[in-house]
Amino acid sequence: MSAVNVTDTREADDVVTSATDAAVNTISNAVSSAAQSYHHGDLRTALLNAAAKRLSEHGVDSLSLRKLAEDAGVSRTAPYHHFKDKSALLSAIAAKGFSDWHSTAKRIFEQEDKTPSARFREFVCEYVGYAAANPEMYELMFGRTIWQNNAATGDLKDVAFPCFQFQVTMTKFWQNKGLLPDNQDALRLAQVTWGTLHGIARLLIDGIYADSSHIQEMCDCAADLFMQASNKV
Amino acid sequence: MSAVNVTDTREADDVVTSATDAAVNTISNAVSSAAQSYHHGDLRTALLNAAAKRLSEHGVDSLSLRKLAEDAGVSRTAPYHHFKDKSALLSAIAAKGFSDWHSTAKRIFEQEDKTPSARFREFVCEYVGYAAANPEMYELMFGRTIWQNNAATGDLKDVAFPCFQFQVTMTKFWQNKGLLPDNQDALRLAQVTWGTLHGIARLLIDGIYADSSHIQEMCDCAADLFMQASNKV
DNA sequence: ACTTTATCTTGACACCGTCAACATAGCCTT
DNA sequence: AAGGCTATGTTGACGGTGTCAAGATAAAGT
Structure with a gap:
């Protein structure tokens, strides 16, 4: 009865292919672990x-x-x-996004062969570029869907916070190198510089008064602005 | 039959109060124009x-x-x-928001008795303050809900674009006054400065690595940064 | 072998936006 | 004043959503 029941519930409308499917399952099970039995395997x-x-x-x-x-x-x-609910699933996706971005940021930041100034400029471009290239992922990662009402999973925070913290670390470094004004608190400055990148990214993504054809110019302008601010009077 | 039908469909479960309601309607009709008859009056x-x-x-x-x-x-x-659909209704609300904000921005910008510098600083604070005080309205006005896929109504664009444009006007003025670097294209600079305010606002609203208790400091930092950038070497 | 536990299933509920078809009432024309 | 036009209201229905409850299945541990 049990075997019949399975066929009934899952493939009642397609008895012919069920045997074939089973055969395929055996193979794909061994290879990719994607089972189609009652228990999925790695859902x-x-x-x-x-x-x-x-x-x-x-x-x-x-x-x-x-x-x-x-x-x-x-x-x-x-x-x-x-997943507890939809929000938890979205958080899990965003977590992967943060993890990826954290790696990218580190890679750019740690290019010893380039000048701090070049790295700073590259970081600005890469940040906005990443957002423009992956708008939906960016929206998910930094959008209210996940963060509002403190709905973020603990797991998500564990990945995202170090990512935010890295922004401060970089800011301090650039302050030390004279690229950013050192008469400002590092945390505030990090929030503002990041805010700038975030804001530009959102304007671009949401299509508000900014066009993707101007990304480069906008990034240059932002980078100029910050670095100009560090040139003391 | 018609009168009976009205009572049937609208107040079948509460025949007693219907007479009272009618009396109230007569009054409120004259006063506030909020009718409860079959046609609402100003729905x-x-x-x-x-x-x-x-x-x-x-x-x-x-x-x-x-x-x-x-x-x-x-x-x-x-x-x-x-309203054509939900999006149209949301657009209508946002339109009012833009209209209001445009007035506020103008009022701040046109305070002849204050120095341009003071007005600039005030604008920064008011912008972020408005967003923090009306997070849901800000989210609606500048969020993807309305703008994505070019879903914005023509009416909305008519109100929003002048609002965006005003940002450029102000930027040019501040460039002329030496508060913002004049070696940058006004449009780009407007996008970047606005982007900064927008970004800070969003980080605050969405509760991402920024707390409302730091609004003032963040605004000051941002204003300092911009004005410092105009002090040529 | 028996039981527990993780996983997957159908059924159901309360929402949602939106369309179609019909009812009402105010206005305009004759 | 009579009759029709149009704006504005109504119910019914459809397909979509997230989520809970209760039962089926299989794997894992005893």
Whole structure:
């Protein structure tokens, strides 16, 4: 009865292919661990992958748990065994984004062969460029969807805060190198410089009074502005 | 049959108060023009008022057409006779926000009795202060909800663009007064300075690595930064 | 072998935006 | 004044959403 029941519930409308599917499963199980038996095998990552795909292709707004479940070939409520709710799933995606960005930032910052000034300029461009190139991911990472009401998961904070903190570290370095004014508190200055990049990114992403064809000019202008401010009178 | 039908559909469960309601209507009609007859009288503004209230109290996310309709004492689909869709209603609210902000900005900018420097500093504080004091309205005005996919109404653009343009006008003025570096293109500089304010505002509103207790310090830091940049070497 | 536990399933509920079809009432024309 | 036009209201219905509850299944531990 049990075997019949499985076929009934999952493939009642397609008995022919079920045998084939089973065979494929055996192979793909060994290779990619993507099972199609009653228990999925690695639904969590399957959901995250599907979400990342949908996110970049159709935007954060059209991300529904039900669609993701369908993508993963699983019933609507299955995701709830891996994520507390939708917000938790979004947080998990954003966490990966922060992790990636943190690496990128570090890589740029630690290029010993380039002058601090060049690295600073590159960082500005890369930041805005990343946002413009991955608008939906940026929106998710730095948008209210996740952060409002302190809805962020503990896991997310664990990844995001070091990322924020790094901004302060870099700011201090640039202050020491004379690229940024050292008559300002490092934390405030970090908030303001980051705010500038964040603001430009958001204006670009949301299409408010800024066009992607002007990214380079805007970044240059911002970098000039900051570095000019450090040239004492 | 018609009178009976009205009572049936609208107050079938409360025949007792219907007479009282009618009496009240006669009065309130003369005074506040808020009718409760079959035709509401001024549903459009009633909806906008209800929306503004809900917006500030419960946030943009919990704004549903159905709730607004209920607030206005009207059926779910009635709003569709006044707004094409939900987005149009949100645009209308945002339009009022832009109109208000534009006035505020002008008022600050045109204070002849204060020095340009003082006005600049005040503008920075007022901008961020407005955002922090009206987070939901700010989110609506400058958030992706309205602007993404070029979904903004023509009416909205008509109000918002002059508001954006004013930012450039002010920037030029401050450049002329030597408060902002004049070796930068006014449009770019306006985008960057505005971006800074926008970014700070968003970080504050979304609660990302910035706390409302530091608003003043952050504004001062930003203003210092910009004005320092104009002091040539 | 038995039980526990993790995982997945269907069913159900309360929302939501929106369309279609119909009802009402105020206004305009004749 | 009578009759129709149009603006504005109404209910009904559809497909979509997140989420809970209760039951089915399989794997893992005893």
